[in-house]
Structures are given as structure tokens and as C-alpha cells.
Amino acid sequence: MTMRLDYLSIFPAYFDVLDISLLGKAAVNGLVEVHAHDLRDWTHDRHRTVDDTPCGGGAGMVMKPDPWGEAFDEIIGTEPDSSVHVIFPSPSGAPFTQSAAQELSSAVRIVFCCGRYEGIDHRVIDYARSMWTVHEVSLGDYVLNGGEVAALAITEAVVRLVPGFMGNPESLAEESFSAGQDGLLEYPLFTRPVSWRGLDVPEVLMSGHHGRIAKWRRDESVRLTCERRPDLTDSDFGVPH
Numbered sequence: 001m002t003m004r005l006d007y008l009s010i011f012p013a014y015f016d017v018l019d020i021s022l023l024g025k026a027a028v029n030g031l032v033e034v035h036a037h038d039l040r041d042w043t044h045d046r047h048r049t050v051d052d053t054p055c056g057g058g059a060g061m062v063m064k065p066d067p068w069g070e071a072f073d074e075i076i077g078t079e080p081d082s083s084v085h086v087i088f089p090s091p092s093g094a095p096f097t098q099s100a101a102q103e104l105s106s107a108v109r110i111v112f113c114c115g116r117y118e119g120i121d122h123r124v125i126d127y128a129r130s131m132w133t134v135h136e137v138s139l140g141d142y143v144l145n146g147g148e149v150a151a152l153a154i155t156e157a158v159v160r161l162v163p164g165f166m167g168n169p170e171s172l173a174e175e176s177f178s179a180g181q182d183g184l185l186e187y188p189l190f191t192r193p194v195s196w197r198g199l200d201v202p203e204v205l206m207s208g209h210h211g212r213i214a215k216w217r218r219d220e221s222v223r224l225t226c227e228r229r230p231d232l233t234d235s236d237f238g239v240p241h
């Protein structure tokens with residue numbers, strides 16, 4: 001099954017990068033199909049205007065609904081279809097999580113609506129909700145200038161989970177935030193040389209004792225999670241007091 005990804009933006013060139021690396025390979029393998037669109041193609045004035053002043057006053061500009069609606073009609077269609085997932089990156093969106101990425105990895109179609117300025121006229125989101133499955137999501141508690149970077153990050157998080165994308169799917173199970181990791185942060189990683197600039201690989205990892213190695217890794221995941229992400233520790237994870 002091919003996942004179709006559409007990107008609506010006034011800077012469609014942001015998505016040229018999707019031709020590179022694994023994502024490019026996935027497109028070649030037919031796993032994903034990428035289409036980037038310039039929202040200004042659905043404007044009709046000489047200046048190709050996509051924004052206007054906010055109703056009720058306030059700073060900045062708001063993206064007009066008309067170009068979005070016409071782009072939706074052409075790109076997605078005019079009939080409701082809950083199998084189409086429409087993603088609006090937004091600073092006021094719900095935090096995007098690994099479980100959301102997991103859910104979206106089985107979608108047949110995802111449309112990213114990348115706003116700029118102060119944001120998109122809310123009626124665009126309301127209209128989209130009446131037609132498709134809509135996700136208003138945020139990457140995190142910091143401010144970006146638009147939705148494109150978020151769309152790229154979400155794309156990578158989702159597509160890497162599509163069956164057949166990763167050469168070794170087993171590696172997914174041990175990553176931070178993966179279900180296989182019990183929601184813990186990933187343990188520290190080491191490779192050769194065993195000694196590097198006076199720094200050595202922990203002896204336990206060279207012991208060949210799989211039980212001890214597994215315990216060290218679990219303990220390190222719990223330690224790191226307690227230190228850096230207490231919000232993820234909804235239990236003691238058997239932390240020794």
C-alpha cells in the first residue's frame with residue numbers, strides 16, 4: 001500500500017528535501033508518494049495574495065480561507081472521507097507524540113497544511129474537520145515561523161514506522177518512546193574502539209553476559225528518564241531508593 005503525502009505551503013521548496021536519503025528511497029520503492037503544492041497557485045489576484053489583517057484587530061496577518069478551500073477541492077476533493085488525515089501544525093496544537101506517529105503510519109493519505117504569518121483562518125480547520133480526520137498538532141513548547149519544519153519532522157516520525165521502510169524493523173523496538181522501551185529514554189550507546197581519548201566502553205557491555213548487559217541498559221534507561229523526563233515516569237520503574 002502506498003502512502004500519499006501532500007504538502008500545502010507558500011514555501012513548497014521546503015519539501016524538496018524529501019527526495020533525499022531514506023525518504024527518497026521509500027518514494028522510489030513506492031512506499032510513499034510525495035506531492036508539494038504552492039498555495040499561491042489557488043489565488044487569483046496579481047499579487048497572489050494569501051493573507052489579510054485579523055478581524056477584531058491585533059498584530060500580524062492571517063491566512064485567508066479562500067485559497068485553502070480551492071486547494072482542498074482540487075487536491076483532496078469535495079466529498080467527505082475520514083480516511084484522509086489532514087494535519088495542521090500549530091503552536092496551539094496538541095503535542096505530537098510517538099503514539100500519534102504510530103497511528104498515522106497506517107494512513108493511506110496525509111495532507112499537511114503549513115500555515116505562515118500568525119496562522120490560518122479558523123474556518124479552514126473547521127471546514128476540514130467537517131470533511132476529513134483533522135489533527136492540530138504542535139512539535140513542542142517553542143515558536144517556529146511556520147508549519148513546514150513541523151511537517152517535515154512529523155513526516156519523518158511517521159514514514160519511518162511504515163512497514164517496509166526501515167531495513168531492520170527490530171531497531172524500532174528499542175528506541176526512546178517506543179512501546180518496547182516501556183516509554184523510557186534509550187540507554188547510552190557505544191561502539192569500537194573500546195578505548196577512545198581515555199574514555200572506555202563500560203566493561204559490562206564487553207562481558208558477553210547478556211543478562212548483565214540487559215540489566216545495565218534497563219537501569220541506564222530508568223536513570224536517564226528520571227533525570228531528564230520525570231514527566232514520563234508515571235511509576236517508579238522499580239527505581240532503587
Ligand SMILES: N#Cc1c(-c2ccc3ccn(Cc4ccncc4)c3c2)n[nH]c1N
Nearest residue numbers: 089090115116138139140144145146147150
Ligand atoms: N507545529 C508547530 C509549531 C509552530 C508553528 C506552526 C505553524 C505555524 C503557522 C504560523 N506560525 C507562526 C506563529 C503563529 C502563531 N504564533 C507564533 C508563531 C506557526 C508556528 N510553532 N511552534 C511549534 N511547535
